[in-house]
Amino acid sequence: MATLAIIYGTGFGNTGIMAKAIEEGAKGAGMDVLMKKVDEASPADVEGADAVAIGSPTYRGAGMPTVIRFVEGLAKLSLKGKVAAAFGSYGWSGEAAQVITKMLKGYGMDVIEPPLRIKRMPEAAGKEECRKLGKMIAERVKK
Numbered sequence: 001m002a003t004l005a006i007i008y009g010t011g012f013g014n015t016g017i018m019a020k021a022i023e024e025g026a027k028g029a030g031m032d033v034l035m036k037k038v039d040e041a042s043p044a045d046v047e048g049a050d051a052v053a054i055g056s057p058t059y060r061g062a063g064m065p066t067v068i069r070f071v072e073g074l075a076k077l078s079l080k081g082k083v084a085a086a087f088g089s090y091g092w093s094g095e096a097a098q099v100i101t102k103m104l105k106g107y108g109m110d111v112i113e114p115p116l117r118i119k120r121m122p123e124a125a126g127k128e129e130c131r132k133l134g135k136m137i138a139e140r141v142k143k
């Protein structure tokens with residue numbers, strides 16, 4: 001079975017709720033999921049997966065420093081063509097998921113665009129969007 005690594009940071013839990021719903025969508029579409037908070041994750045988790053979803057909320061116009069550092073640390077891996085997506089909760093500007101998308105594209109990854117951004121706490125509709133992203137990732141890996 002193909003594996004999706006979901007790696008995320010969250011301050012108040014909103015991006016964590018997104019991660020959980022992405023997991024549900026990917027599992028429903030037949031993927032194995034490895035979900036980790038960024039502090040527990042290593043580049044090997046990304047290397048060993050068939051696809052990766054990276055999540056960060058936006059704080060002060062940027063991504064969480066721990067998540068950005070993690071993504072920077074992926075530069076040494078060979079990730080060309082691997083399916084990827086960025087996601088994150090935000091309040092008003094939502095730069096984080098865009099910045100991460102740009103970084104992953106820089107590594108030559110097959111990045112789903114636009115990134116998934118949900119305002120504040122995901123409600124039912126937002127969670128459904130997250131499940132759809134999980135499914136979309138699974139379908140993209142199968143191609």
Ligand SMILES: Cc1cc2nc3c(=O)[nH]c(=O)nc-3n(C[C@H](O)[C@H](O)[C@H](O)COP(=O)(O)O)c2cc1C
Nearest residue numbers: 010011012013014015057060061090091092093094
């Ligand atoms: C100190 C602080 C700074 C923030 N800065 C931004 C910002 O620059 N742009 C934005 O869109 N949201 C900003 N937010 C809103 C958060 O992105 C939003 O609350 C989000 O839901 C937090 O996600 P989390 O629960 O995963 O941490 C800020 C929130 C706080 C507390």
